[in-house]
Amino acid sequence: MRHAICLLLVCSPAFGQALQWPAGLDKLAAKATERVDIALDSTLLQVASRFLSAEKPDEAAVKNLVSGLKGVYVKVFKFDKEGEYSEADLEPVRSQVRGPGWSKIVGVVTRRGGDNTEVYVKLEGDRFAGVAIIAAEPKELTVVLIDGSIDLEQLRMLGGHFGIPKIEVDRKKALKTEPK
């Protein structure tokens, strides 16, 4: 009986399913004044990895981090005014990370500033097999989906690498920044 339950769990569509970008979020692009849209599947990750130097420490760290990844999807929407997106817009992302194997490890709600940050991880054995980050600020929404084996500490460290200060990412360098 226990084996049958395990088999059902493993065979269920939500278990072990690759992360998919929720299409509903794209409608926010029309309201955004600035957006960053990065979608790298396993093929593109391999291509990118080939161009990362193993000799430069910064690039070597990224190369190492990327080796276990299957997909990296990042969307940043910047709005002129508050209230351009709702909780309902985030529901498709949250529903993906509610599946088996996923756990919410961070959920920070700041009533004063209206900033909400949620970090979800997918556990496979003793390693992280996926990360989802939702950073919702009044005028900015960031959603990150990373599919594959990842070291969170290494990822956090990359936030301040490549001459870019930690936390403040220069979005002008974004390749798909599209001013409205």
Next chain:
Amino acid sequence: MSRFEDLLREALRREEPPAGFAGRVMVRMGAAPEKMSRWQAVRRAFEAPRLRWAGAVGLCVLLVGVGLQVHRERETRAEGELAKERLVLALQIAGSKLGLAQAKVLEMSGGRSQ
């Protein structure tokens, strides 16, 4: 056996050309024997119109092929560099947001402990 060998020897016997053979051949060719360098020989070979055209077409095909290959390599490199930049930016954004979440958690737990 010796009969067979004799026949073979007879058939493969070196025979000297009759006197004046080379001169007669040259007269019939209408050209005096001249010494040509290798480059001249190649040039001479391409003086025939058909060969000249074939050579030109071959050269064009080669140049187009090399050009396409160079273009393809440049495109692949550009795509790779673009993918690399996007990947680095994506990981920076993810890392910074993760750092921000950690900072908030630390800030809150620090505030609570005070």
